Amino acid sequence: MNPSSSSETFDVVVVGGGPAGATAANDLARQGHHVLLLDRAGRIKPCGGAIPPRLIAEFEIPDHLLVARISSARMVSPSNRDVDMPIDGGFVGMVDREHYDEWLRQRAAEGGAVRRTGTFNRLAREADGTAVMHYERRMDDGSVREDSVRARAVIGADGAVSAVARQCIPEVREIRYVFAYHEIIRSPDRSHPVFDATRCDVVYRGKLSPDFYSWVFPHGPTTSIGTGSACKGFSLRGSVAEFRKAAALDDLETIRREGAPIPLKPLSRWDNGRDVVLAGDAAGVVAPASGEGIYYAMAGGRAAAQAVALFLKTRDAAALATARKTFMRKHGAVFFILGMMQRYWYTNDARRERFVAICRDRDVQQLTWDAYMNKELVRAKPLSHVRIFFKNIAHLTGLAKAA
CATH class of the missing domain: 3.50.50.60 (FAD/NAD(P)-binding domain)
Incomplete structure (x- = not known):
């Protein structure tokens, strides 16, 4: 030198x-x-690679950088109940x-x-x-x-x-961190029994992540499968290996492995x-x-x-x-609300089960996608907010069933 x-x-x-x-x-x-x-x-950087339409427009991102267009998300509960959340009339772009x-x-x-x-x-x-x-x-x-x-x-x-x-x-x-780890694998072909190249899977299961979530994010010819946790001693690599096996993705080629800390509070x-x-x-x-x-x-x-x-x-x-x-x-209000959600809903599998149950609600789905796609809290639908408030109270108090 x-x-x-x-x-x-x-x-x-x-x-x-x-x-x-x-x-x-x-x-x-x-x-x-x-x-x-x-x-x-x-x-x-290890990253799911999702970018919303507002980013594409605001920062003038060309189409050729989008390796996939996601039209829905699937939320999976600890008991393996799943909820599909379609994006009505839109998409989420995926980048490598x-x-x-x-x-x-x-x-x-x-x-x-x-x-x-x-x-x-x-x-x-x-x-x-x-x-x-x-x-x-x-x-x-x-x-x-x-x-x-x-x-x-x-x-x-x-x-x-x-x-x-x-x-x-x-x-x-x-600063506080969640440590994320993912593996970029070769995407399976259309004959795969579970994988959908137009859908992101988000799995809430304490065994795979005690305080965050695991994911399968398609990137066209490749796919990111990973997990995150702030718990010291938790084996992220072991979790992803188990996750890949459960998702029937364990026999596919692994292209690269990446891990990094991710801050969750400004x-x-x-x-x-x-x-x-x-x-x-x-x-x-x-x-x-x-x-x-x-x-x-x-x-x-x-x-x-x-x-x-x-x-x-x-x-x-x-x-x-x-x-x-x-x-x-x-963006401060969005960060505050998401922080409260994580602190409450990600605490244990019983709460995760109820969180996924809430995602079945069409009001929740619509407002969630509106907020994500436009990067702001939606204030134009007060009746929907009132309905969601009472549904959240029902789930928080156990009055609503998780099933």
Whole structure:
């Protein structure tokens, strides 16, 4: 490793090239800012890969990135009762993160961002207070050297265990994780007795996940089958092996295995009050209960970009706090409600059984899909909300049967 110094100065350094970082880099570069996008080599996040129509429209995602279109979900209870939830007149797009994330990074580069492969080490300061990012840079010939660049602002979008956050944001100690593990397998053919290439299966069973859920998400020629849990000592690999056997998917080719922590609560602060702001998993913006992260990562990346653009224009560090304020104003209520759902319904199999029973209700299905597809709470149907409220009370008190 050969040390090297750099006199380069960027308006913004974005650390992390996932959906959050790539979105922030693209937005800022296309506004004319000098942007460096730093990303590690060979990183593929374990992810179901679902993206709603609002994301596709809002972030201009082309059709060729959609490897499947899902028209329904099947919820499976601990006793193996299942509930189909069709999407009336719509679909959920599925993407392969290996290709989707790379396309986002390439779009940022086409918009003017400078791409480099490397790993963040630390932030230092020059005498005038300017941030200096030290990193290990991977060269085209495969060698690695120490390098550094100056930055007027830094966006930390480097994942759930963000090195930027650990150094710069004390509130990172608040973060809680679910650990997710999945296996990408070759999708079965149409003769398979259970598998449906147009349906996502979500399984609520304590044996497979004591505090979260397991899933089968089709991606066209491949499929993600996985599980998550925050319980220390729980064998995620063992659970997925058992799940694959139960789903008659154990004899299919395994293409790759991936695991990572997933945060389920936004941090109470995303910026250092000076020149650093977080986005995506680093800021904790993965939806509780569902574990959905791609849309919220990109929305958080855009909010961070807007905050940094304002900071660069005004030189007022208070502008950085607008990233969290903007995001939580739009999505905070959804995160609060999903967090309550997870804390209550995922506690034991008896509650999971009742949770799946609630999903049989057409009002619940319609409002669930409306909220998911449009990424906001639906307020236009007050009578449906009233009916759902009383149905929830009935299930919470045991007055309604789970069967």
